[in-house]
Amino acid sequence: MFQYDFMQNAFLASTFIALTTGIVGVFVTARGMSFLAHTLSEIGFAGAALAVFVGIRPLDGMLVTTISSAVAVGKLSVKASRREASISAVSSLFTGLGILFLALSAKSSSYATTILFGSIIGISRADVWQLVGLAAVVLVTMAWAYRSLAFDSFDPVGAQAQGVRRNLIGIYFLLILAVSVSIGAQIVGSLLVFILLTLPPAVAKYLGHTLPQMLAISVATALIGVWAGLLLGYYTNWPVTFFIAAIECVFYFAALQVRRRQG
Amino acid sequence: MTPLITVSHMSFGFRDRKLYSDMSFALARGSMTSLIGANGVGKTTLIRLLMGQLTPTAGTITRAADLSLGYVPQFRNIDPEYPLTIRQFVQLNQLKHRVPWHTRAEKAAVDQVIAQCDLSERQNLRLGAASGGEKQKAYLAQALLTQPNFLILDEATASLDVNTKTELMSLVRRLNRELGLTVLFVTHDLELAREFTSQYLLLTATGHELAPTQTMDLAKMPRELTPVAEVH
Numbered sequence: 001m002f003q004y005d006f007m008q009n010a011f012l013a014s015t016f017i018a019l020t021t022g023i024v025g026v027f028v029t030a031r032g033m034s035f036l037a038h039t040l041s042e043i044g045f046a047g048a049a050l051a052v053f054v055g056i057r058p059l060d061g062m063l064v065t066t067i068s069s070a071v072a073v074g075k076l077s078v079k080a081s082r083r084e085a086s087i088s089a090v091s092s093l094f095t096g097l098g099i100l101f102l103a104l105s106a107k108s109s110s111y112a113t114t115i116l117f118g119s120i121i122g123i124s125r126a127d128v129w130q131l132v133g134l135a136a137v138v139l140v141t142m143a144w145a146y147r148s149l150a151f152d153s154f155d156p157v158g159a160q161a162q163g164v165r166r167n168l169i170g171i172y173f174l175l176i177l178a179v180s181v182s183i184g185a186q187i188v189g190s191l192l193v194f195i196l197l198t199l200p201p202a203v204a205k206y207l208g209h210t211l212p213q214m215l216a217i218s219v220a221t222a223l224i225g226v227w228a229g230l231l232l233g234y235y236t237n238w239p240v241t242f243f244i245a246a247i248e249c250v251f252y253f254a255a256l257q258v259r260r261r262q263g
Numbered sequence: 264m265t266p267l268i269t270v271s272h273m274s275f276g277f278r279d280r281k282l283y284s285d286m287s288f289a290l291a292r293g294s295m296t297s298l299i300g301a302n303g304v305g306k307t308t309l310i311r312l313l314m315g316q317l318t319p320t321a322g323t324i325t326r327a328a329d330l331s332l333g334y335v336p337q338f339r340n341i342d343p344e345y346p347l348t349i350r351q352f353v354q355l356n357q358l359k360h361r362v363p364w365h366t367r368a369e370k371a372a373v374d375q376v377i378a379q380c381d382l383s384e385r386q387n388l389r390l391g392a393a394s395g396g397e398k399q400k401a402y403l404a405q406a407l408l409t410q411p412n413f414l415i416l417d418e419a420t421a422s423l424d425v426n427t428k429t430e431l432m433s434l435v436r437r438l439n440r441e442l443g444l445t446v447l448f449v450t451h452d453l454e455l456a457r458e459f460t461s462q463y464l465l466l467t468a469t470g471h472e473l474a475p476t477q478t479m480d481l482a483k484m485p486r487e488l489t490p491v492a493e494v495h
Contacts, residue, residue, distance in 0.1 A: 146363040151355040154347055158405055161334045162356055205346045209389055214346060 001234055010120035010240075012128050014187045014226035016135040018196065022219035023142065024180040025201035026211075027173065030153040035084075038194045039073055039091045040066050040181045045190040046094040047182075048115045049101035058115060059130065059186060065094075066178035074174040118189030118241045120230060131183050138176045145172060150211055187226065188241045196222055199248040206259040221251050267292045267330055267413055267445045268313060273322035275305075275312060282308055286322070288464060288473045292412075295439050295446045297456035297476065299484075300466030306449050309466065310334075310415055313447070333411030335402050337418045337449075345391030349382055349401045352390045356408045372408060379442075380404040381434060396427035400434065407438070413445045414438075420455060428452070432459040453481060 001007050028037050044062040051061025076086040102112050114122055123131075142149065151159040152169045160166060177197075184193040200221035201214070208214035225247040233240035266289035274284045282305040290296055300306050311317045312324060314332060347355075354373050357365060365373075377386050380400045385393065390401060399419055406414065416435065420428040436459050438444050447464075450456055456463055457476045465472045465484070 143363055144361055147355075147358050147360070151358065155339070155352065155355050155405075157336050157339045158355065158402070161336045161406070162358070162409070164358070205344070209346060209348045209387070210351045211347065 001231075005125070006121045006123070007230070007234065009123045009125055009128050010187065010230055011227070013123050013131050014230060015223065016132050017184050017187055018200075018222035018226045019219055020135045020138050020180050021184045021193070021196035022200050022222035023215055024138065024176060025197040025222075026204055026214050026218050027149060027153045028177065028197050029201040029205055031173070033177070034194065034198045035087055036073065037177060037181060037197045039087050039094075040070060040178055041185060041190045041193045042091045042098070043069050043073070043094045044181050044185055044193075045115060046098035046101065048185070048190060049098040049105070049112075052111060052115075053101040053105035057127075059127065059182060062182040062185060062190070063134075063179065066182050067175060070174040070178040071171055074170065114189070115185075116189050116191045117239060118185065118187050118192065120187065120233065120240050123186060127186065131186060134179055134183050138179055141172075142176065145169070149173065154211070188244055192241050192245055195245050195248050196225070199252045200225070203251045203255040206255040221248070225251070264292055265327060266290055267294075267327050269325040270313075271323050271325065273312070273319040273324060275308065275317070275319050283466075283471065286471055288471070290413075290445060290447065292327075292445055293439065293443045294462065295436065295460045296448065296473075297460040297463040298447055298449045298466070299451070299453065299456060299463055301468075304466045304468060306466060307337075307417070310417065310447075310449065313415070330413055331409065331411045333406035333409060333414045335399075335406045335414070335416045335419055337421070339398075339402065341390055341398060343391045345389065347390055348387050349390050349393060349397065349404075350377060350386040352401055353377060353382075353386075353404045353408060356405045376404045376407045379407065379438065394427075395423050396431060399423065399427075399431050403431075403435070412443070413447070415447045415449070417449045418451070419448070420450065420452060428455060429458075435459070453479065453484060 028034060044066045047061040047065025048058035050065065051058045073090060076090065148164050148169055152164055152166055156166065180197065181193055184196050188196060200218040203221045204214040204218035208217045225244045228247055229240045229244035232243040269289040271287050273286045276282050298306055298309065308317065312319060314334060350373060353376060354365065357369050360366065377383055380403055382400055382404060385397055390398065393401065420431055423431065432455060435446060439446050448460055457479055460476055462473060462475050463479060
């Protein structure tokens with residue numbers, strides 16, 4: 001299996017995707033931003049479609065649209081009373097835009113499928129290096145901001161009382177979330193990237209009681225999901241995204257059972 | 264000894280409403296003071312002024328050079344699913360270093376505040392599964408981690424039953440005595456104020472008064488402050 005370049009690329013890419021989404025996801029869940037991650041992935045879909053239309057790489061298109069809209073979308077979702085309606089409006093608009101750009105670019109529907117549901121054969125070695133670079137930026141800056149981000153995510157009231165610069169942390173987090181959504185979508189597709197950003201961290205939340213434990217469980221759950229998904233996809237020819245989604249769901253419901261037993 | 268914080272001829276108001284005019288009082292080092300007053304009279308605003316988050320429109324607030332502040336806020340949203348342990352929650356307030364891992368000295372500092380707040384036995388309990396009293400102790404321990412000499416407790420006992428209130432306040436009094444901590448305790452509970460603090464700062468719509476709690480006349484207090492109105 002590993003004699004094929006595309007499988008090497010897929011494994012390399014998905015390893016870094018799982019590392020990034022597994023770690024970022026723990027903070028997404030703590031900050032109650034799962035819904036926002038989903039919206040960003042739809043914005044990313046529109047960006048990828050736009051990229052196809054203007055002739056640049058889909059990942060670049062996704063990065064441009066998600067990063068440029070992350071802060072605005074984050075602000076829309078601050079007021080709980082308006083959050084659902086605002087986010088639904090933005091989601092539908094961008095999904096519509098994505099469909100429009102794909103139609104205008106006159107590409108075959110398989111291209112849309114690739115963007116929406118992911119593909120393992122479309123990733124070149126150059127894509128992998130770009131992805132590794134982006135993941136490194138996210139992970140290194142997170143290591144630097146870790147303590148403030150953890151305080152703000154797990155105890156916003158306490159962080160405010162201690163004078164943590166919450167606005168700055170909030171904006172920084174939206175930006176790295178945008179990057180994580182964009183790189184995550186390269187394997188599982190923009191429609192399902194939020195699986196990797198929400199289910200492994202949910203498993204971690206049920207099973208881990210310290211932040212290092214949660215990060216380790218989340219990354220492990222994401223890694224097992226993508227690696228097993230790639231293997232099963234390779235041998236069955238079924239879509240990798242299906243296997244990843246199914247595996248993560250099994251982990252999630254198993255963890256939920258464990259938590260219920262614990263009371 | 265100079266007071267830890269001195270408010271002198273201070274006035275403050277928002278655009279539509281004047282809250283205080285010509286307010287003067289001082290909090291001595293090691294004192295334990297209740298801040299009492301009806302809802303909306305400006306207790307939280309006064310705290311924000313003392314913390315330096317707001318600036319007086321007239322007059323001054325003088326803080327001792329060595330003043331370091333610990334603030335325990337009133338509302339926190341810790342749901343039953345909250346994953347972190349009490350120890351991990353307390354540790355969140357260690358922001359001095361930029362590295363993700365904690366140094367040995369930092370761990371020792373966490374051990375110390377956890378012991379001071381009687382949480383050693385319960386430190387590995389998930390905060391979401393902790394009782395109301397344990398949660399308040401964890402909030403207190405987190406604020407103490409930066410070794411403040413001035414502690415503001417914003418209605419820390421409001422949601423607790425009578426026994427737990429007494430236990431928490433006994434702990435605060437012990438910290439006040441052992442560490443020389445200056446305490447400002449915001450409360451509606453006059454019985455608790457009388458039992459655990461030596462003086463009270465009463466805010467009313469027309470002015471303020473700083474007096475020893477021994478002289479507190481319950482009959483003269485605003486009606487909503489009498490303990491009878493408290494729902495346990």
